[in-house]
Amino acid sequence: MTALPVIVGMGGINAAGRTSFHQGFRRIVIDKLNEEARQETFVGLATLMNLLTYTDGKLQDQDGNEVTPDQVEAKFGEQILAGTLIRKIEAEHFDPDATSWQQKLTMQSSETGICFETRARDLPVPLPRSWKITELSDKRVRVEIAGEVEVMHASTRDNPIKAAGQFPTGFDPAVLYNSRYQPRGLQATIFGAADAIHSTGYSWDTLASHVSPDEIGTYSASVFGQVQAEGHGGMMQNRLRGERVSTKNLALGLNTMSTDFINAYVTGSVGTTFTSTGACATFLYNLKAAVQDIKAGRIRLAIVGGNDCSITPEVIEGFGNMSALANEEGLKKLDGITEGEADHRRTSRPFGENCGFTIGEAAQFLVIMDDSLALELGAKVLGSIADVYTNADGIKKSITAPGPGNYITMAKSVALAKSILGEEAVQQRSFILAHGSSTPQNRVTESLIYHRIADSFGISNWPVAAPKAYLGHTIGPASGDQVAWALGVFEYNIMPGITTIDKVADDVYDERLNIATEHWQCQDMDIAFINSKGFGGNNATATIFSPNVTLSMMEKRHGAKAMECYRDKLISVEYAQQAYRHQADNAQFDLIYKFGDGVLADQDVELTAASISMTGMKNTIELPSVNPFSDMV
Structure with missing residues (x-):
């Protein structure tokens, strides 16, 4: 069957x-x-x-x-x-009217150049050739740039979706x-x-x-x-x-x-x-x-x-x-x-x-x-x-x-x-x-x-x-x-x-x-x-x-008598289902999350040539014992 x-x-x-x-x-x-x-x-x-x-x-x-x-x-x-159902995208995902992205910006220095201060550890590696570094106190530096510099700037855009x-x-x-x-x-x-x-x-x-x-x-x-x-x-x-x-x-x-x-x-x-x-x-x-x-x-x-x-x-x-x-x-x-x-x-x-x-x-x-x-x-x-x-x-x-x-x-x-x-x-x-x-x-x-x-x-x-x-x-x-x-x-x-x-x-x-x-x-x-x-x-x-x-x-397949027995068991099952349905309809979901609960170690596995059994598991695993290719061997 x-x-x-x-x-x-x-x-x-x-x-x-x-x-x-x-x-x-x-x-x-x-x-x-x-x-x-x-x-x-x-x-x-x-x-x-x-x-x-x-x-x-x-x-x-x-x-x-x-x-x-x-x-x-x-x-x-x-x-x-x-x-x-379907609706406008909500803030927990992102803002569709102002979606974050990185705007590429190329800056051209003026006659006086581009100058700023920053922490020394925040300098890029390798250092661009056009950057002139002057050490300051408290592990800070002054950066002077002549020519072009490309930066990425946090920005937003109107998302079409x-x-x-x-x-x-x-x-x-x-x-x-x-x-x-x-x-x-x-x-x-x-x-x-x-x-x-x-x-x-x-x-x-x-x-x-x-x-x-x-x-x-x-x-x-x-x-x-x-x-x-x-x-x-x-x-x-x-x-x-x-x-x-x-x-x-x-x-x-x-x-x-x-x-x-x-x-x-x-x-x-x-x-x-x-x-x-x-x-x-x-x-x-x-x-x-x-x-x-x-x-x-x-x-x-x-x-x-x-x-x-x-x-x-x-x-x-x-x-x-x-x-x-x-x-x-x-x-x-x-x-x-x-x-x-x-x-x-x-x-x-x-x-x-x-x-x-x-x-x-x-x-x-x-x-x-x-x-x-x-x-x-x-x-x-x-x-x-x-x-x-x-x-x-x-x-x-x-x-x-x-x-x-x-x-x-x-x-x-x-x-x-x-x-x-x-x-x-x-x-x-x-x-x-x-x-x-x-x-x-x-x-x-x-x-x-x-x-x-x-x-x-x-x-x-x-x-x-x-x-x-x-x-x-x-x-x-x-x-x-x-x-x-x-x-x-x-x-x-x-x-x-x-x-x-x-x-x-x-x-x-x-x-x-x-x-x-x-x-x-x-x-x-x-x-x-x-x-x-x-x-x-x-x-x-x-x-x-x-x-x-x-x-x-x-x-x-199973016959009327088996189905009659099935229906008798179904009564208690439906009772348990209704209990959970009531809980779930009141947001009491009782989620199953067994983090580290019942971890099996080597000593929890019992092994023979015929079967494997493990701690906490009622039934054993029977190992293969029949040759499925007997007509070929």
């Missing part, structure tokens, strides 16, 4: 809010929620954004006044809505644990991994105790690494700024660090560790590795995800100079605005008249296990992954241009779903979470792929949703945003429309597609296709099944 990879937990953070229990998805479709869900969403976001605190069983505002849950929207609703999909205003992962000198992306990783684990209703130790230590895997990456000052940003910039490079800058900046931090500080795993980057498809590349390992029986329990927190002037300028990002001039031209600012809430417009994508930040994580383990634990089923396909584009003229690889990944995914669930399920109860980057080229090429595949498989009115309209392009974890949306659609039967566009652009191939401009109530859906198109030809598509389909498949 091939194991079915089942999603039993999800966690993280993006511009819409927390991932667990669909808070971020509910923020997107908040106007379609019933009153209870709407109230819960506003309360959870208010505490996440530090507008309210939860003390002694009561919500209090920053002045210490008690606020009841039904008062939150009236008091803070406008502020919460304005402080989430002014919007991004940022974490909710007021949310700061650094204060939730002892984050020390860690980049923002790794802080978000600690938050997201812990959120995902807690959302399962189990502690990690309990989950891990049911499998061998080498049947656990962590699969995660970031595309840019950590580009803030604490990571590679500091390593690249500090000397140019006249500052010291830290011993941590290089190590903490590596794109493997999201995996490494989870193993070292969250789970303490000694199992499979994996990092793959595939540009904008990175989350799906790591998900593919986990799915393959689970289906092959190499692992039984996995954490899959990634982070990118790259709202920095350097990254934005890099994309901006490629004409990839939506800028003020382009947006104002689209909207016919001659004065004032562009609408920063509508910078990302997938499949509409657009002029570029909007960058975002996120950390997204899933907890996945095989179906037998999910059954044994009574784990809450959120969905399952049939497979993930990745294909390249072949020969390219431009490394950033799209190619044929995405035809292959999408066609394989749809064909697989058809072979498992049948033609009707694909034609009537499937939908697409599109890459939908919001560039003029993407809206044409991606929609053409969907149109041609729909035509080939007899699909009409195929629902297409685009998370980047609200979250921005979070790069590495972008397809994690899409997976979270898919699970939200399965839970609430609400299909998010693209409300940032007035209409679908005329050059979009939408004859067989349903690209709505408003959120709409849909029927029970069986299948989600998660599609991602990355620079360099990194195409990926995942086939995700709904909880109902997954449970039906599990019952067919």
Whole structure:
């Protein structure tokens, strides 16, 4: 039997809010929620954004006044809505109206020359030939310069890129644990991994105790690494700024660090560790590795995800100079605005008249296990992954241009779903979470792929949703945003429309597609296709099944009696999940951060020719004893 990879937990953070229990998805479709869900969403976001605190069983505002849950929207609703999703870049990142840079300045000396005093130790090495040095007292010198001298001067500029999909205003992962000198992306990783684990209703130790230590895997990456000052940003910039490079800058900046931090500080795993980057498809590349390992029986329990927190002037300028990002001039031209600012809430417009994508930040994580383990634990089923396909584009003229690889990944995914669930399920109860980057080229090429595949498989009115309209392009974890949306659609039967566009652009191939401009109530859906198109030809598509389909498949494999036992266990699991949900909605996240706690030394490892056991780990690791190439030896 091939194991079915089942999603039993999800966690993280993006511009819409927390991932667990669909808070971020509910923020997107908040106007379609019933009153209870709407109230819960506003309360959870208010505490996440530090507008309210939860003390002694009561919500209090920053002045210490008690606020009841039904008062939150009236008091803070406008502020919460304005402080989430895509919006003007906030000061914690940088000032888009006065972005710092170094202005090169060439000075020509006058007849009297250029003269100044400084500390002797601040003189450049080697000393320019045109500089005349006179020693003064207190280790100071006078410098006289004849001719030209080139200097760099701190300055600011008006940045043409002014919007991004940022974490909710007021949310700061650094204060939730002892984050020390860690980049923002790794802080978000600690938050997201812990959120995902807690959302399962189990502690990690309990989950891990049911499998061998080498049947656990962590699969995660970031595309840019950590580009803030604490990571590679500091390593690249500090000397140019006249500052010291830290011993941590290089190590903490590596794109493997999201995996490494989870193993070292969250789970303490000694199992499979994996990092793959595939540009904008990175989350799906790591998900593919986990799915393959689970289906092959190499692992039984996995954490899959990634982070990118790259709202920095350097990254934005890099994309901006490629004409990839939506800028003020382009947006104002689209909207016919001659004065004032562009609408920063509508910078990302997938499949509409657009002029570029909007960058975002996120950390997204899933907890996945095989179906037998999910059954044994009574784990809450959120969905399952049939497979993930990745294909390249072949020969390219431009490394950033799209190619044929995405035809292959999408066609394989749809064909697989058809072979498992049948033609009707694909034609009537499937939908697409599109890459939908919001560039003029993407809206044409991606929609053409969907149109041609729909035509080939007899699909009409195929629902297409685009998370980047609200979250921005979070790069590495972008397809994690899409997976979270898919699970939200399965839970609430609400299909998010693209409300940032007035209409679908005329050059979009939408004859067989349903690209709505408003959120709409849909029927029970069986299948989600998660599609991602990355620079360099990194195409990926995942086939995700709904909880109902997954449970039906599990019952067919394991039988009705086993499922009855499963449902009995599920009661206590759901009770534990609700306890964490209540805590998380009141910003009591209980982050897992085991810095130096339980470090294993040589003496903690017991080794025989047949197995390895370690202190603190319930199960042993059985060493290979069967020759897999017996027919060749």
